[in-house]
Each structure stands twice: as structure tokens, then as C-alpha cells.
Amino acid sequence: MTHETCATTGTLELLHQLFASATHDASAAMCRWTNGLITLSLDEVREIPLEDVCTEIDVGEELLTMVVLSLEGEVGGEMVLTFDNHNGRQLAAALLGQEVSAEPEWTNLEKSALTETGNILGCAYMNALTRLIDVELVPSAPYFLQDYGASVLQQALMAQAMTSDQVLICRTGFHREGEELNWRVFFVPTDAMRLSMEHALRSASHLKTKKST
């Protein structure tokens, strides 16, 4: 299959609206999970040439702590929640009601706290997308990773790289009491997911035009 995707500015704006709506739901879930401490905002929805991904997306070449959720099936994608080590440790400590650990190795409890955060975020995000595009999405169990952010993002992009030299990435940021945190969520849809989203947006836009005439 060869499907060279290249979104118009209009399509990207519509995709931005769709992801903003899903981010809103994920933010509400995160706010409940952290007792009102943390909220999310959509940073950007971009289409980037493959060769520029690592320089354009500020994921750096350093080791990061991550939680990955995969959407299984053709209409799928990857969701990657990233933290630097310090921020990840701080979140785990806040959720567990304990001091920030200085041990080099993460305990299973700390890993569970982060994995559960990924699960809550991912499920809220996927429920919103399911409602918006009317396609059932089945997320995998979330898993904990410590690796180079660029390596993990690269792996997440493979489904798109197979059919296109441009990749669509949605990036979300986190805030604590208005202050930006060094946490990110990247969502990388497969081509089939992207087509489903674009189809849903076109249908909604068509309905809107019909109603107004």
C-alpha cells in the first residue's frame, strides 16, 4: 500500500480541533487523578518530514522515563507519555504520598503509579476519540520504559513511515498550577486511524454546512 499523506492546513486545523477535544477529556481525568494538581493542554498537531522528527520534536537525545499505550488493530496508533527522570519521580512520589526517591532503581510501586497514570490518561483520550470518530479503539495494557525518547518515538512512527515520508504527531503538554512541566504525551496515529479521523471531520463539516443552508 502506498499512501503518501500530506495534510492541507485546513485538515490540520480540523485535526487540531479533534485532538483538542480529546485532550480536554484527558485533562479532566488527569485533574481528578491528581486532586486538581495537573492539567493538560494541546501543544501542537504537526506533519513533519521523517528526517526532521528528532530535531523538530523536542524529545532530545537523553534517556527518558516513559509509559507506552498501543492501540491495537489497523485503526490504531501509539501513545507515549514521557518524563525526565526527576519529573517522573516527583509524580510517582506525589501519587504515593511519599518523599521523592533518590534510589537509582525505580521500585515496582513507583512504576505502577506512573503506569496507572498512563492508563487513566490513555483511556480518557481513547474514549474521547472513539466518541468523536465513531470507531472502537482498543488500547493495550500500558507499559513502563526507560530509554532514549527519540528511539521510542521512532518506533512509534514506523506504521506511518511505511506509507509516507511525512508523519503526523500530536503533542500535549502538562501544567501544575499554571506552570509548564517537563512531561509530554505524543500520540502517533496509524494511516488508517488518520483516515478515520479525517473522514469523521469531513462528515461533521458536511453536516454543519447542510444545516446552515
Next chain:
Amino acid sequence: MVFSTVLKSKTDQHVGMGQIALGSGATRLTAVLGSCVAVTLHAPRHDVGVLAHIILAQSSGRNSLPGKFADTAIPEMLRMMDEAGVPRESMVARLAGGANIFGRSGPLQIGNANIEAITRLLQEQGIPIKAQDVGGDKGRRVSFDCQTGSLTIEMAGHPARVLQ
């Protein structure tokens, strides 16, 4: 859009996904890899080397970045080395990458497919693989010394390793 780069400065240069870069002297070419594979070509006594950051095995006739696919990257690397005056018979290859970070089983093993395709293509061209560090489930950060041909590999939780 940058397809390939010829570098002459003595600095580190990042090689993005699907790119090929040629460097000389003390230039170090760097890349961060997941399932992608870094292939380097170098010739002892020649002050030049090339690194490709290969994403997938087969182009299947698609017109894309030459460095994106193994079957288009290897000929392009050889062309660049030929142009730099490096005799084919003195070249050796080193490989790194091809991990399966998400740990999935099933038919779509991109890292393995990349390694197999690259190994076969190099064999067909008569280029020996001097050293490799491939597979596994961890990402790699690599740095290629164009002068010596050595490839330094860093992985999370492991000490750095140098492929001489």
C-alpha cells in the same frame, strides 16, 4: 529537503531518520536508533566515512529519501564513497540498531527485517561487516568517527561499547 550531506567541519553532525551523511577527518556522525539501523562504511587509511540511518528494508519502487530504505541506501552510500575516491575493496561496514522496543511478536519485525536486508545487500556488494551490535529491546545512541571508523554505542543501563 536534505537527502545527503557532505561534511568537512570537525563537529558532531546528527543524521536524522532516512538521511545519509558523508564525513571526513575528525567529524563524528551521530544518530539515535530504535528499530532503525545505522550502517557505516569506512576504509582504513582513508580519512572518510559514511553513515546511513535506515528506517525500512524495501523501497518496493517508491521514490523517497534514498536513506530511508536499505535497498536504496546501500547503493547511495557506495556511490558517495566512490565519489570520495575510496576503493570499494578496502571498505568495511559496521551496523547498529534494529531493536524491537515495544517487544511485540508477530510477523511485523521491522528491526529484524532491516538487519537481514542490510546484511544481504552488503554481501551482494562484497562489503564485509567488520562489527555489529543489533537487535534486543533497547534504543541506541551511536557516534561514528569518520577518521578511525570506530562506532561508539550507548544503551540505557549499559556501559558504552566501541565497535572497532
